[in-house]
Amino acid sequence: MEPHEPDLTGVPVTTVLAALADDVRLQIVRALAEGGEATCGSFDFGVSKATRSHHLKVLREAGLTRTRAAGTSRLVRLRRDELDRRYPGLLDAVLSPRPSA
Amino acid sequence: MEPHEPDLTGVPVTTVLAALADDVRLQIVRALAEGGEATCGSFDFGVSKATRSHHLKVLREAGLTRTRAAGTSRLVRLRRDELDRRYPGLLDAVLSPRPSA
């Protein structure tokens, strides 16, 4: 099965934003931004593994992450460079909003 | 009725992103970013006025816009400065993504 990791230019902005507009997924993205590559199982945010798998699929299909097999695990990483090139400042703004209004 | 325009610091990031993650609302925001203040009726993007009113409410309650009465109309404007202070680069990135991947 192909991983279905789309070209960033082909993904509507609304799809990217919708992918980020969820608490669990935002925590995943935050963890990836800080810790680099990680296995799916490392994202234990109080949801079942079925739900986790679903969220990772949403992120992947929105072009936010890439996944590669590594034995029985799968390693997920953020497509930081590509995202920063297409949406400069978006990830920074979303991941660490300024305390000022 | 109070307009329910929240303090930006009190709105979760996911709420802001969810508000932007809709095609009609993004068109409204884009129009506001380019044209400044505008009446609700000026946003005719193929939806009924009930739907339009709903979208404007979502934007307002997410802290993206302010609304003030002006006769029988209402004038809507983008909270650009506040948003740029709290989420630097977000609006720019969302409103005009680079063509490069």
Next chain:
DNA sequence: GGTGTTGTTCGATAGTTGTCGAACAAGGGT
């Protein structure tokens, strides 16, 4: 080959959301 680990997929379900028409409210103009 069997067992355990790691993820994915498949229903099912409850909650949310986008959409509409119709009814309502508030002003302005004549």
Next chain:
DNA sequence: ACCCTTGTTCGACAACTATCGAACAACACC
């Protein structure tokens, strides 16, 4: 006073989404 314009609110409805347990698949290791 009457009407017209402009928006909001109220059900209603369809579509989507987040969530789960259970079943399945792939791989490693003993």
